[in-house]
Amino acid sequence: MTADRRSFVFQVLFLFCILIFTSPALFGQQLSHRQGELIVLFRNNYNAKNISHLRSSSKSVWNHLYPARQLGGCWNIWLLKFDHSRYAAPELLRDLHADDRVLLAQRNHLIQYRVKPDDPFFALQWHHFNDGSSGGVADADFDTDMAWDLCTGDLTENKDSIVICIIDDGLETVHEDLSENMWKNYGELAGNGVDDDQNGYIDDFLGWNTFNQNDIFESGKHGTAVTGLAAARGNNQTGISGVSWHSRIMFVAGGGDEANAIESYSYPLYFRRLYNQTHGRKGAFVVVTNTSWGADLVKAEDAPVWCAVYDSLGKEGILNVASTTNQNLDVDIEGDMPTTCTSNFLLTTTNITDANVKKVNAGYGKKSIDIGSYGESTYSTYINNSYRFFGGTSAAAPQVTGAIGLLYSLSCSNLDELALSDPPKAALEAKNLILKSIKPNASLKDITLTGGVMNVFNAISQVSPLLVEVQNSQQIKISWQEPAILPIQFRYRKAGNFQWKDTSIYSGKHLILTGLESCTDYELQFKNLCPRNSENYSAVQNIKSAGCCDPIQNVKIFKLSATAVELAYTDPSSVNELTAYLRKAGTTRWDTFRISTHSGNLNFSQLESCTAYELLVYSFCNGKLTELPANYTFTTNGCESCTSMDYCRRFRPSSELEWLHAIEIDQLSFISGNNAGYGNYVGTNQQWIFEKSKNYTIVLKAGYLSDTSTMVAAAWIDWNQDGIFDDVENIAIPTLQFKYRIQYNFNLPANARSGWTRMRVMLKFAEFSSATPLACFQSLEFGEYEEYCVYISNGLCSGIQSVTLTDIQKQSVQLLVSDHPTNDFIYAYRKLYSGDWVEGSSRSRIIQLNDLDSCSKYQFQIAARCLNEQSSFYDVYFSTRGTDCFVSTDEFNPIDGIKLYPNPCSDQLHVLQNEAKKIEHIDILDLRGKRYRLQTKINAKDHYTIETGPLPSGYYITLIHYKDGSHLARRFVKF
Numbered sequence: 001m002t003a004d005r006r007s008f009v010f011q012v013l014f015l016f017c018i019l020i021f022t023s024p025a026l027f028g029q030q031l032s033h034r035q036g037e038l039i040v041l042f043r044n045n046y047n048a049k050n051i052s053h054l055r056s057s058s059k060s061v062w063n064h065l066y067p068a069r070q071l072g073g074c075w076n077i078w079l080l081k082f083d084h085s086r087y088a089a090p091e092l093l094r095d096l097h098a099d100d101r102v103l104l105a106q107r108n109h110l111i112q113y114r115v116k117p118d119d120p121f122f123a124l125q126w127h128h129f130n131d132g133s134s135g136g137v138a139d140a141d142f143d144t145d146m147a148w149d150l151c152t153g154d155l156t157e158n159k160d161s162i163v164i165c166i167i168d169d170g171l172e173t174v175h176e177d178l179s180e181n182m183w184k185n186y187g188e189l190a191g192n193g194v195d196d197d198q199n200g201y202i203d204d205f206l207g208w209n210t211f212n213q214n215d216i217f218e219s220g221k222h223g224t225a226v227t228g229l230a231a232a233r234g235n236n237q238t239g240i241s242g243v244s245w246h247s248r249i250m251f252v253a254g255g256g257d258e259a260n261a262i263e264s265y266s267y268p269l270y271f272r273r274l275y276n277q278t279h280g281r282k283g284a285f286v287v288v289t290n291t292s293w294g295a296d297l298v299k300a301e302d303a304p305v306w307c308a309v310y311d312s313l314g315k316e317g318i319l320n321v322a323s324t325t326n327q328n329l330d331v332d333i334e335g336d337m338p339t340t341c342t343s344n345f346l347l348t349t350t351n352i353t354d355a356n357v358k359k360v361n362a363g364y365g366k367k368s369i370d371i372g373s374y375g376e377s378t379y380s381t382y383i384n385n386s387y388r389f390f391g392g393t394s395a396a397a398p399q400v401t402g403a404i405g406l407l408y409s410l411s412c413s414n415l416d417e418l419a420l421s422d423p424p425k426a427a428l429e430a431k432n433l434i435l436k437s438i439k440p441n442a443s444l445k446d447i448t449l450t451g452g453v454m455n456v457f458n459a460i461s462q463v464s465p466l467l468v469e470v471q472n473s474q475q476i477k478i479s480w481q482e483p484a485i486l487p488i489q490f491r492y493r494k495a496g497n498f499q500w501k502d503t504s505i506y507s508g509k510h511l512i513l514t515g516l517e518s519c520t521d522y523e524l525q526f527k528n529l530c531p532r533n534s535e536n537y538s539a540v541q542n543i544k545s546a547g548c549c550d551p552i553q554n555v556k557i558f559k560l561s562a563t564a565v566e567l568a569y570t571d572p573s574s575v576n577e578l579t580a581y582l583r584k585a586g587t588t589r590w591d592t593f594r595i596s597t598h599s600g601n602l603n604f605s606q607l608e609s610c611t612a613y614e615l616l617v618y619s620f621c622n623g624k625l626t627e628l629p630a631n632y633t634f635t636t637n638g639c640e641s642c643t644s645m646d647y648c649r650r651f652r653p654s655s656e657l658e659w660l661h662a663i664e665i666d667q668l669s670f671i672s673g674n675n676a677g678y679g680n681y682v683g684t685n686q687q688w689i690f691e692k693s694k695n696y697t698i699v700l701k702a703g704y705l706s707d708t709s710t711m712v713a714a715a716w717i718d719w720n721q722d723g724i725f726d727d728v729e730n731i732a733i734p735t736l737q738f739k740y741r742i743q744y745n746f747n748l749p750a751n752a753r754s755g756w757t758r759m760r761v762m763l764k765f766a767e768f769s770s771a772t773p774l775a776c777f778q779s780l781e782f783g784e785y786e787e788y789c790v791y792i793s794n795g796l797c798s799g800i801q802s803v804t805l806t807d808i809q810k811q812s813v814q815l816l817v818s819d820h821p822t823n824d825f826i827y828a829y830r831k832l833y834s835g836d837w838v839e840g841s842s843r844s845r846i847i848q849l850n851d852l853d854s855c856s857k858y859q860f861q862i863a864a865r866c867l868n869e870q871s872s873f874y875d876v877y878f879s880t881r882g883t884d885c886f887v888s889t890d891e892f893n894p895i896d897g898i899k900l901y902p903n904p905c906s907d908q909l910h911v912l913q914n915e916a917k918k919i920e921h922i923d924i925l926d927l928r929g930k931r932y933r934l935q936t937k938i939n940a941k942d943h944y945t946i947e948t949g950p951l952p953s954g955y956y957i958t959l960i961h962y963k964d965g966s967h968l969a970r971r972f973v974k975f
Helices: 003-022 048-054 089-097 221-231 258-277 304-315 393-408 414-421 423-436 456-462
Strands: 033-042 066-070 077-081 102-109 163-168 207-209 248-253 286-291 293-296 319-323 346-352 371-374 378-382 386-390 467-472 475-479 485-494 501-505 510-513 521-529 541-544 553-560 565-570 578-584 591-595 601-604 612-621 632-635 658-665 668-671 678-680 688-691 695-704 711-717 741-747 755-765 783-793 803-808 813-817 825-831 838-842 846-849 857-866 874-879 898-901 908-913 919-926 936-940 943-947 954-962 967-974
Touching: 033 089, 033 258, 033 304, 048 066, 048 077, 089 102, 102 258, 102 304, 163 221, 163 258, 163 393, 207 258, 221 248, 221 378, 221 386, 221 393, 248 258, 258 286, 258 304, 286 393, 286 423, 293 319, 304 319, 304 423, 319 393, 319 423, 346 393, 346 423, 371 393, 378 393, 393 414, 393 423, 393 456, 414 423, 414 467, 423 456, 467 541, 553 632, 565 612, 565 632, 578 601, 658 755, 695 711, 695 755, 711 741, 803 874, 813 857, 825 846, 846 857, 898 967, 908 954, 919 943
Parallel strands: 163 248, 163 286, 207 248, 286 319, 319 346, 346 371, 658 783, 678 783, 688 783
Antiparallel strands: 033 077, 033 102, 066 077, 378 386, 467 475, 475 510, 485 501, 485 521, 521 541, 553 565, 565 601, 578 591, 578 612, 612 632, 658 668, 658 695, 695 741, 711 755, 755 783, 803 813, 813 846, 825 838, 825 857, 857 874, 898 908, 908 943, 919 954, 936 943, 954 967
16 A cells, blocks of 8 residues: 555545544435425416316326425416325326426425535635735735725616625524615515515515515524625625625525525515516615525436526526535536526536635536636624634625626616616626626636636726617617716727727717628727726727627527427527537437527427437528537436436545446447546436346456556446345445456346336445445545446337338338337338428338328338337438439439538548549538648548548538549538
């Protein structure tokens, strides 16, 4: 044993002993949700109180459910309860998803407050101003002291009180540094037991407590500290300064579980909606909510109702700030709520220390986590009218929340005008100000969206009084509100140019820039207009002229089942026709769909259950293709026990020296590599199928950094699907030591339960102990564990071997299915590039399709049904006949005889020719004509392979030169 490893083990042993004596439930299999409870979003025309009218048959799902309460009056979301000892939640959810009255349904996940132990070694309030004297890195701060020179979070220019809503466990409302900033509902008479303002909340004078249904709060240690960081009274010779000194604090106690969280958001939504509806005469100008809590390891697709709440808030102008988990996890992969929600109105944070690096135990994710925020060991308000150090990601979020309030208080700002005329746009503008003004941080690069830490002064400096309206590709209109300091001096230039163009405005309140180039970035500055810019030009404002073909944005799941998905999207180009590419993740063949109706929704059916898919969507507009969109991924439902059971988690072992490198089952191999102790492949297409009573061989391979230590393995398959990895379900031989690789033979029991279930595989360093690793919670280990979904089959439903086209006519086709143990088939077909499938079934091997379009290509899928199982689908492509058709019976272009595949491509593009003309050479060009030299290989006659890996993502032209001097161009996509 090396000295380093011995030292590490002793440290971990010490910590482990402490954990044992302080965590009595350490080895229990903990629940992540409330048993017997579901959250359901109904369509607007249905009242859940009428459930009793639906109990028409003994099999109705509504016989098992009853409504507990509506989660706030702003949406049709209900908490339903059932007897969990008699009925299984996955089955109820499946039936609910099939009911047209239900839009979304999910479990009620438990939520953990994101508290970290206090660390008393950092100087007070270093996050506002840090000169390095307290031991931190100089300038590792928000520069809030400079921002306060410009505004302190008081009123807007329209004299509205800026309200920030903190949702947490409780609050000491009489704290000396918070009480003056408390928002009060003056439409309510405190303590009279009457709903005076008729808003559905009785005696909500100081806010709302969703736990007790009143406005009385516990003196929350967590909530009091969170609130102080956001909005403790500043410059009052008392206590500390929050980021926003004078913003009003609306407090809501909530977040113990998902139902309470959703109900909590309804309160600020009600008051902001009332403010908007009455043009500020009633309600409250709530601009942001703070969420310093969440559900670890829960994915957004498992909490669709919760995620939908943020869009509802955003539509009324409320931005939402959320902290991520206090674990060193990639939440994009392993999940975290609410930070993995894809709402544009959610701003997510991770935790940064005074050393200007991400806290080790803080979540990250390039897609899900927007920015870093200084939160570790910050000084804040505490219960009993005191103060103390507070940390964790819980302390990172309220700093951003306070900054949002501060932004709205700056005079001479477009936020004030937008908040009245276009509330959602104001919320997005506030978010954009925070994101575009970050300070780059090396510890966040490539693991967060922006790669930087919030800087309050930079954000305040970016606030502009200008309202920019892009009118067409050559013209931009810029306007502002009066009064203004005249004359206003403007200068603008094409981004990258050195020379400015100057102009001055002596009257009026708008400027029109003309003669611009289409789809081009410009930089704009002004002097005067605002007192803060009377001497120097403003910060550069970036604007872009119209004419771009911007990629599809904000693709998100609206409804998901085992065989279909409905997605919403935003198309900035607003074209009438889209093209979508869809494929199973990890495969090369793309299905192409042409969507002619621009509805904002995409629907795909005939998908495989429990399968990961990749999606690309682009449009053709303004004479050009859109930029290549982001590759969107989703996994269909139907994973059954693999994802619905609450499998226990292990402590992540250390895999720096040895790890689980690869798994091979019956020669089907998967190399996973080093996953930092834990590889989660649930919800991916890395799966295996097992048949009952059949023998299998599994090979586990270890990876090593330097030495070749002995290892011991375990591999559990939960074949009874009870959510527990029993010792008898370990298919590895216990305590058997090995190096490099080990092979086991096992037989899947005949009494195994059919369907999807979970497999967990573990390799453990065995030089200390050769004891079999435990399936749950065990620590003090080196090695790695991984998880997969596997399918247990009865082995009765083999796949279809072939389908023969026996008769092709103009509007019909006949197909003959190969011999199969069963003659019970289901099938579906569609006109190629269309998403509309026609489904059918047959008990004959001969299948006749009629009423087809002539001269058209079709896709046909067929599967066999055997008792309660179904084989995989077999695909056939054919073309109907006709006169002067411009289609062919194969996949070649009938005009030029060239096939490119896969298209889109990743690392390779294949060029296949179907005519006698000889190819001299092939060039690859981008759309601007730039030529690329790529390695090209001739595999066989008229079959070329081009290595496209070095190409940047985008659109390209394959230019084929023939020996007779002619040439041919075909377009393809590289992603």
